[in-house]
Amino acid sequence: MNRMKNPLHISLIIFLIWLLVIERVEFDPFVNVHHMSLAQYTGSRIDLLELASLIFVVLAVIYLKWLPQVGLKGIQTGQIEDLLALKYWNLRLLWLPTLVLLIILLFVLHKGLPSNSTLEIIIINTLMVGIFEELMFRGILFYGVSSSFGVWRAAWMTAIIFGSIHMLSGFLTGDFVSSTFQAFNALVFGLWIATLRIQLDTIIPGIIIHWVWDCLIFMLVPQTLVLFKPSRLLIMLPFNLLFFYYGLKLLKKNQLRNS
Helix, strand or coil: CCCCCCCHHHHHHHHHHHHHHHHHHHHHHHEEEEEECHHHHHCCCHHHHHHHHHHHHHHHHHHCCCCCCCCCCHHHHHHHHHHHHHCCHHHHHCCHHHHHHHHHHHHHHCCCEEEEHHHHHHHHHHHHHHHHHHHHHHHHHHHHHHHHCCHHHHHHHHHHHHHHCHHHHHHCCHHHHHHHHHHHHHHHHHHHHHHHHHHHHHHHHHHHHHHHHHHHHHCCCCCCCCCHHHHHHHHHHHHHHHHHHHHHHHHHHHHHHHC
């Protein structure tokens, strides 16, 4: 079997298997976990279905030998510079997300950190989400779509898919206002993080940013899927719109460079 044949078809099959099997099983646990307050979010709440999702995509990438294609070429070459995109120009591209995360961290520290056991479980769960979602959407799906439609179309298409997936929470909670807002934020986030993946040719910085973003936002505004929270809108929307503009600029630069 030629594992490099029809990457678009293969990536869509992997995505659909996850969506129809693991994500379908996640309905009830998804509601139970994401409806908890921060005080209830204790060390006994490891999200096993997120762990299953992570294991699934990692095994798929290893089996297909797609490490370079999904933005993990540094693992094969053994070059930490390739894995983390540690080059001067690349690091310049990360100044804005780094600044935003530092600002949000200040808000979190001002509010106060949760207990150690709660903090540990938030870190673990958000790390699993960051790795899985970047591997699936900016790794496997991005490679498949870009192989047929090009990288800038892949950035838009994977961002739309990423946003649409977040609409599922509306069917779980019945709160379609919140899910629509979440989907919009996910679409915007998915677009600009895809532009970083294009520019840096690695998903590792995206994984780190995604993980830290989720971790800080959850600690700052828990119960993000229960009700539409104006406080969450005020915190996330300006940053996401700024990232959206930043992503469009990076996409334009990439198109001009390749034209």
